[in-house]
Amino acid sequence: MKKNVFKWMLALAVLATPMVFTACGDDKTDSPATPNPDETVVKVTYEMHESALSGTAESTEFNATVIKLRTEMYTALYSSVGLTYNPSLPNPFLLVPATDETKILNALDATYARLKDTDLKGGAYILTLRKDGSTLRTYNFGEEISVDGVRYAISFENAKLNSDKFWIGDETGTKTEGSNGPAWACTYTEGPATVNMTYGGSYWSGFAISACTGNTFASYSGTDQYNNVTGKAYKGDNFLVVQNAYGNESITFSTPVSILGFNYTNSAVAVNSILNGDAISGEKFGADDFLTCTVTGLRKDGKTVTYDIELAKDGEYVDYWKSTRSMRASFNNITKLTFSFKGSRNGEYGLNTPAYMCIDNIIVYAQE
Numbered sequence: 567m568k569k570n571v572f573k574w575m576l577a578l579a580v581l582a583t584p585m586v587f588t589a590c591g592d593d594k595t596d597s598p599a600t601p602n603p604d605e606t607v608v609k610v611t612y613e614m615h616e617s618a619l620s621g622t623a624e625s626t627e628f629n630a631t632v633i634k635l636r637t638e639m640y641t642a643l644y645s646s647v648g649l650t651y652n653p654s655l656p657n658p659f660l661l662v663p664a665t666d667e668t669k670i671l672n673a674l675d676a677t678y679a680r681l682k683d684t685d686l687k688g689g690a691y692i693l694t695l696r697k698d699g700s701t702l703r704t705y706n707f708g709e710e711i712s713v714d715g716v717r718y719a720i721s722f723e724n725a726k727l728n729s730d731k732f733w734i735g736d737e738t739g740t741k742t743e744g745s746n747g748p749a750w751a752c753t754y755t756e757g758p759a760t761v762n763m764t765y766g767g768s769y770w771s772g773f774a775i776s777a778c779t780g781n782t783f784a785s786y787s788g789t790d791q792y793n794n795v796t797g798k799a800y801k802g803d804n805f806l807v808v809q810n811a812y813g814n815e816s817i818t819f820s821t822p823v824s825i826l827g828f829n830y831t832n833s834a835v836a837v838n839s840i841l842n843g844d845a846i847s848g849e850k851f852g853a854d855d856f857l858t859c860t861v862t863g864l865r866k867d868g869k870t871v872t873y874d875i876e877l878a879k880d881g882e883y884v885d886y887w888k889s890t891r892s893m894r895a896s897f898n899n900i901t902k903l904t905f906s907f908k909g910s911r912n913g914e915y916g917l918n919t920p921a922y923m924c925i926d927n928i929i930v931y932a933q934e
Contacts, residue, residue, distance in 0.1 A: 612670060612702075613659035614643065615694040628689045635684060635707055639677055639693055646673035670695075671703065678705045685800075685829055685889040685927070708891065715824065715931035718757035722775050722804040722926070725754055731777040732792040732807075735765025758820045758932040761806065764813050772815025774807040776924075783834040791922070793834035800829040800887040800926035807833060808859070808905050810921030817903040822866045823930040825897035827890040830859075832877050833922035837885070840878050840919070847911045847918040853881045857909040859923045861893070864902040871896045877923060878909075887926070899933075 618632055637653050644651035646669045647662045662670075674695060686708035695703040727733045735752030742749050749766040754775060764771040774792055781797035783790040792807055799805040832840075836857060843849040857878040863871045873893040877884050907921035 608664045609661050610664045610667075610698050611659050611661050612643070613696050614640065615696060616692065617694075618689065618691045628686055631684060631686055632689075632691045632707075635681055635691055636693070638681060639674065639705065642673045642677040643670060643695075646670045667697070667702075674703065674705070682707065683889040683891060684708075685827075685887075685891065715933045718759070718823075718928075718930050718932060719801075720756050720759050720928040720930065721799075721802050722754070722756065722761075722806055723802045724756055725775040725804055727775065727777055727804070730789050731779075732774055732789060733776075734770035734774045735763045737765070739765060758823060758930065759928065760818050760820070762815050762818065764815060770809070771812045772809060773817075774809070775804055776807050777803045777805075781834055783838040786835075791833070791835050794924040795832045795834055795837050795885050796887060800831075802926075805924050805926040808923045808925060810907050810917070811905065815904075817928075819901050819930070819932070821932050822899045822901055823932050824894070825863065825900055825903075826894045826929040826931065827892070828925050828928040829887045829889055830875055830884070830923055830925045831887045832884050833920070833924050835920040835922045836877065837883060838920075840883050844920075846913075847920070851878060851881070851883075855910040856880075857883075857919050858907065859921075860906050860908065861890075862904045862906070863897045863900040864904075866899045866901055871900075873897070875923070900930075 616636065633653075637651075640653070641651045643660070647660065647666050649660075682705075684707055690706065690708035692707070693705040694701055695705070725733055733754075735750055737750050739750030739752035742751065746766060746769075749764050752763050752765050754761045754763075754773075761773050761775075763773040776792035776794075777799070778789050778792040779797050780790060780793040781795050783793060794805065794807075838844065839847045840851045840855075840857070843851075855878065856876065859875045859877060861873045861875065863873075865871065873890060873896075875890065905923070907917055907919075907923075909917050909919045911918040
């Protein structure tokens with residue numbers, strides 16, 4: 567049955583008393599009797615119009631996120647022309663010199679680029695910047711979703727963790743003998759998804775499930791490799807640690823699904839190498855270094871689609887839970903997901919940077 571999880575929640579068109587910002591010239595003791603036409607400042611009006619859509623299940627969290635997005639975008643708008651935004655007041659329009667347009671657009675575009683992947687739990691929020699009544703920019707957060715199937719939010723909360731708050735498999739799995747000794751193929755299933763991991767006693771491969779709350783890394787011998795940089799899950803207590811798979815580890819689906827996205831952030835292991843360097847990767851990352859995870863989806867018809875996640879690039883790294891909501895356009899009829907890593911630090915045996923990432927809250931629609 568086709569379901570639309572949206573309904574109009576609010577449609578705001580805000581127009582209040584204008585706040586004037588005037589450019590100042592050099593102070594002079596005497597003013598000319600007749601103004602010089604060349605010194606006339608042409609001013610235009612900028613205003614923001616808002617509208618939002620949301621599902622009903624998580625409306626409180628949705629509204630809180632919208633308030634945060636709204637505040638950051640309005641702050642950027644006001645700051646771009648030297649004003650301070652006060653979120654407790656009605657939103658005035660801005661009457662500012664026309665020459666300020668480039669500053670306004672650059673500030674809003676940069677803020678939107680930073681915030682555009684914010685997860686709105688299936689809702690949407692739209693800000694439209696208008697100049698003298700004409701639309702200049704439309705900033706879309708989230709998007710309307712109408713998908714066939716049953717919705718699942720896979721958050722790994724049902725996993726039974728050990729006393730150290732992680733699980734990397736155990737000897738209850740299917741035992742195999744390899745060059746490094748025995749290993750056990752283990753699984754965790756939630757909804758239509760099954761996470762396949764390998765437990766080798768002294769090592770693990772593919773995936774771990776963690777509720778560890780540290781956000782730094784010092785040693786592989788403890789729990790630090792199960793930390794992420796935020797120190798918490800995106801939702802609930804548990805999250806999935808993705809490690810470079812050495813075997814056939816993957817996330818499989820019992821029925822084809824449409825993947826609307828998931829949340830991801832950096833592992834503390836990778837960030838330690840990025841910021842401080844390590845014995846294998848070498849010195850800390852420079853401006854040209856990068857770390858990318860490629861998510862590959864296998865469709866029911868045997869074709870594949872890919873989605874690249876940039877974990878570190880251009881001297882920056884992901885340090886909060888981001889969303890992959892843009893993958894929903896192509897990740898449909900998916901039966902399996904695999905993860906691989908690439909980066910700028912490579913040696914004889916491949917990538918030298920720790921190949922780790924953390925994910926949570928995988929939203930899928932199962933075709934049941």
